[in-house]
Amino acid sequence: VVSTVEVWTTSSAARELDALLSDDERVRALAMRGEAHSARYVAAHALLRSLLAERTNIPPARIRIERRSCVRCGGPHGKPFCADDPSITFSLSHSGDMAAVAVASSLEVGLDIEDTSRKRGVARLAAKTLSDRERLFFEASGSEDACFFRLWTRKEAVLKATGAGITRRLSGVSIPPDESTVNFEGVWTLTDLSLPGRYVGTLAVEGSGAAVRQREWTP
Ligand SMILES: CC(C)(COP(=O)(O)OP(=O)(O)OC[C@H]1O[C@@H](n2cnc3c(N)ncnc32)[C@H](O)[C@@H]1OP(=O)(O)O)[C@@H](O)C(=O)NCCC(=O)NCCS
Numbered sequence: 001v002v003s004t005v006e007v008w009t010t011s012s013a014a015r016e017l018d019a020l021l022s023d024d025e026r027v028r029a030l031a032m033r034g035e036a037h038s039a040r041y042v043a044a045h046a047l048l049r050s051l052l053a054e055r056t057n058i059p060p061a062r063i064r065i066e067r068r069s070c071v072r073c074g075g076p077h078g079k080p081f082c083a084d085d086p087s088i089t090f091s092l093s094h095s096g097d098m099a100a101v102a103v104a105s106s107l108e109v110g111l112d113i114e115d116t117s118r119k120r121g122v123a124r125l126a127a128k129t130l131s132d133r134e135r136l137f138f139e140a141s142g143s144e145d146a147c148f149f150r151l152w153t154r155k156e157a158v159l160k161a162t163g164a165g166i167t168r169r170l171s172g173v174s175i176p177p178d179e180s181t182v183n184f185e186g187v188w189t190l191t192d193l194s195l196p197g198r199y200v201g202t203l204a205v206e207g208s209g210a211a212v213r214q215r216e217w218t219p
Helices: 015-020 023-031 035-056 122-129 132-140 145-162
Strands: 004-010 065-067 080-082 088-095 098-105 109-115 181-183 187-194 199-206 211-216
Touching: 004 035, 004 109, 004 199, 015 035, 023 035, 035 065, 035 088, 035 098, 080 088, 088 145, 098 109, 098 199, 109 145, 122 132, 122 145, 132 145, 145 187, 145 199, 187 211
Parallel strands: 004 211, 088 109
Antiparallel strands: 004 098, 065 080, 088 098, 109 199, 181 187, 187 199
């Protein structure tokens, strides 16, 4: 049986979506500075909760999403998981006005999307975050912004899949720029997603052989 990973994206800013959130998430959304920032947070969590609701038959706002322990300090702010059914695996990312969620079953997943129009400081960021091998690849591209964001989302997707997140010096982590199977604290299959407009994204899935389906969510 082939496992399937679904990747859902949305740019909805519908205010009614906050009815799908937990009380804590609603408070967090209200406290955010900037309407756009808050709207994409609401959309991301509404999307995640409606995907989990379909799979658990629990109303979206009542699903318990908890955090694993942080790999660095053990504190309660590691990778999120569904406490009602931990076999449902997911990863959430938001950038610009897009929100995206990858969801699977019993396979760790990591998703990162980036709005490439946030161009300020790319050269500095590249110098600070790329490994030697990644930097050579970036320079060979003519130091293209698009190339940097591709390398960045590949690295972040893997770090989010492992649950580590950004807890170490990023230049010390090297993800092969042009291979679909990478070995980093386990074997991961990377899929460079094709997203609309100015967005770049990468999905990391545990092991190999899973099918990836990409869909747009219209609430
Ligand atoms: C996870 C992380 C890489 C995401 O960075 P980002 O590009 O700014 O944001 P994205 O939109 O792609 O992802 C954010 C989502 O990742 C998820 N996430 C958070 N921590 C995660 C982790 N350790 N592993 C996987 N996913 C994680 C959450 O769902 C979060 O969404 P939310 O904040 O709306 O709930 C970054 O926030 C991070 O590294 N956090 C951990 C920092 C940390 O723990 N430091 C050590 C403290 S001791």
